[in-house]
Amino acid sequence: MNIEAKRILITGGSSGIGLALAFALGAKGARIAISGRRPQALDTAAAQLLASGVEVAKIVADLGTAEGRATTLDLALKALGGMDVLVNNAGGVRAGRLEDTAEAEIRAMIEVDLIAPILLARAALPALRESGDALIVNISSGMGLIGMPFYSTYAAAKAGIARFGEAMRRELSGEGIHVLNVYPGATETPMMQGSQVGPDLGIAREPASAVASATIAAVEANAFEVIQGGEARAQMIALNRNDPATLDRRFAEMKPKLAQAVRGHVSL
Template identity: 65%
Template sequence: MNIKGKRVLITGGSSGIGLALARAFLAKGAKVVISGRRPDVLEKALEELHRASSSVWSIAADVAAPDGRAATIKQAFDALGGLDVLVNNAGGVRAGRLENTPEAELRAMIEVDLVAPIMLTRAALPALRASGDAMVVNVASGIALIGAPFYATYAATKAGLARFGEALRRELKGEGVHVLTAYPGGTDTPMMKSNRAGPELGFSREPASAVADAIIEGVETDAFEVIRGGEARAQMIALNRDNPASVDERFLGLKPALEDAVKDHSAI
């Protein structure tokens, strides 16, 4: 895809990977709408982006709620006059043992990480079809590829999002709408601030700009997926497929330290 002139909606675009993607799309000549729940953070992000381009707008809405999704789609269409790229980036996480996690927090993850992208994509499809050269970008997680203890529900939502994207890509094949799934690893974003796990526990961090640049390259080359983490991640994915018991044993040795490091990891 040639990004120049494309009309792009990025959910969760006020910080982290979403904001980095907004910068990258604008640098390529796209027109961008970012959405977010927090008006103050959104306003600050928009001010920054406006210094680089006038072709950017913002929408304060919660995509986990039906009325928030409706407002996001309508206002994006009004601002852009259509849609070529939908980036389902908004997400939430709550780590910890399943039985100790309140049901409300589990449901919140499911709503924002899985239900919202499905419903937003459904609502956006008529405009994406009308584009003739469109794309849906789903930002999943490396945890969708290798399930980590204390992230069971988060892993479920992100793996569900990944398979949703794969199935939808095949459903839309030959119809002018491509689907790309991104699998970031640990990324230096506000969402990760309450996670105290470091590289020794499998949580190395890279800048959000590096993830955004990789996704942009995937968009430009019509890639099926973008997996971060390099050769080490590739080896772990292969091991998880070929010998999952050995990955179980590896996590067993890390469990006490990992549980303590992520018990306060919450961004919902």
């Protein structure tokens, strides 16, 4: 896909990977709309983007509600005059043991990380069809490929959105709408501020700009997926498929320290 002049909606675009994508796509000449729940964060992000020369519209809405999704799509279409690319990036997480996770927190993760992007994509399809050269980008997670302890619901939602994207790519094949799945690893974003996971557990974080750069390259190449983490992540994926018991033992060894590191990881 040629990104120049494309009309792009990025959900969760006020910070982290969403904002990094807004900068990177805008630098390629795209017209951007960013959505989010926090007006002040959106104001700050929009000011930064405008200062860098990126044409941007901001939309305050909660994608966890039907009204918020309708508002997001309606205002994006009005601001952009249509839509060529939908980036499903907004998400939330609550780490910890399942039995210690409130039902409301479980439902919030499923609603925002899985249901919202599915319903937003469904609602956006008519506009994307009108484009004739359209794209849906789903920001999943490395945990959508490899389930980690203390992230059971989050991993389920991210695996769900990944399979949704794969199925939709095949459903929309030949109809002018491509679908790209992105699997970031641990990334330096506000969403990760409550997590103490780091190199001592064998988990290195990368900047959001690195995820954005890899995603841009995949968009331009019409790729199917982006998997961050390099060779180490590729080896873990292969091990998870071919010898999951070995990976189980690795996680068992690190479980006490991991439980402590993620106990404050909440962003809902």
